[in-house]
Amino acid sequence: GQQLNQSPQSMFIQEGEDVSMNCTSSSIFNTWLWYKQDPGEGPVLLIALYKAGELTSNGRLTAQFGITRKDSFLNISASIPSDVGIYFCAGQRWGSNYQLIWGAGTKLIIKP
Amino acid sequence: DADVTQTPRNRITKTGKRIMLECSQTKGHDRMYWYRQDPGLGLRLIYYSFDVKDINKGEISDGYSVSRQAQAKFSLSLESAIPNQTALYFCATSDPRSDRVGNEQFFGPGTRLTVL
Numbered sequence: 001g002q003q004l005n006q007s008p009q010s011m012f013i014q015e016g017e018d019v020s021m022n023c024t025s026s027s028i029f030n031t032w033l034w035y036k037q038d039p040g041e042g043p044v045l046l047i048a049l050y051k052a053g054e055l056t057s058n059g060r061l062t063a064q065f066g067i068t069r070k071d072s073f074l075n076i077s078a079s080i081p082s083d084v085g086i087y088f089c090a091g092q093r094w095g096s097n098y099q100l101i102w103g104a105g106t107k108l109i110i111k112p
Numbered sequence: 113d114a115d116v117t118q119t120p121r122n123r124i125t126k127t128g129k130r131i132m133l134e135c136s137q138t139k140g141h142d143r144m145y146w147y148r149q150d151p152g153l154g155l156r157l158i159y160y161s162f163d164v165k166d167i168n169k170g171e172i173s174d175g176y177s178v179s180r181q182a183q184a185k186f187s188l189s190l191e192s193a194i195p196n197q198t199a200l201y202f203c204a205t206s207d208p209r210s211d212r213v214g215n216e217q218f219f220g221p222g223t224r225l226t227v228l
Contacts, residue, residue, distance in 0.1 A: 031215040042219030102154040
């Protein structure tokens, strides 16, 4: 089935570093969502984007809806240990029936 | 109290057994979804329901069935479980009141199913 291309697959970072990840598609999307999943839990919505070019922040997290409508980016500034987890992008294609298409996830690991 | 609950949280069963996973929500949302999560594959949609009388197949519905007993309850059944159905299963809900908010899905804690 169709998935979004999410990269990187995993990241090893030092505490305090900034983190960037992105999702791309060959299709146009009218919604981009970013979720975080902690071990043993369901995904939790972090940021929702509805307009091309939109830049939205949630604390140290900032996400952008790409101008082409085919990509989205998530940045985490000054990472802390509780940022560890798997980050997923999800998008709704133009004309679809509220079904979301999901990326495979970016696993964030903080080096001790 | 959790808005979206799933039972059981963990289940081990044998090949050929019928299994039911249950989802309940107190968010008052009309739309409910069942997803399957496998390592490295993200989330894949099994079935979704936009109201009690509406059931739709998702990307990977073969081997699964669902029942929407009420606005708040959506059950997933594996008619005859097989080992490759071993996975994490998530229920989610969304609110259709507007085009924007209707896209935002809220997830339960998941059920870890192992089929031996």
